[in-house]
Amino acid sequence: MRAPPIVNQSVGFGVSICETATVVRMSRLDEAQQRLNAALTRLERAVEGKLKAAQQNGASAVDDGALDALKAENEQLRQASAEAGERLDTAIRRLEGVLDS
Secondary structure (H helix, E strand, O other): OOOOOOOOOEOOOOOEHHHHHHHHHHHHHHHHHHHHHHHHHHHHHHHHHHHHHHHHHOHHHOOHHHHHHHHHHHHHHHHHHHHHHHHHHHHHHHHHHHHHO
């Protein structure tokens, strides 16, 4: 999806359209990052719960295939989180550059 062009026009109260658009975009990115982090936390808790159950009930309580699948999903989410963080950092630097010029 292509972002709308940034126009630096005043909307009153000392705030420009550019600054307003930046805040809206950043809040959306922040919300997405928070949702991703929450999903990672839930997944990590699920894995920890399964591992504790396995330790208490013996190795047969956790299916090796399911555990491997959870670990793989966890790694994919960690990579997605890292990529999203890098994109956020890049977007922030670009927006700061636009606002500074």
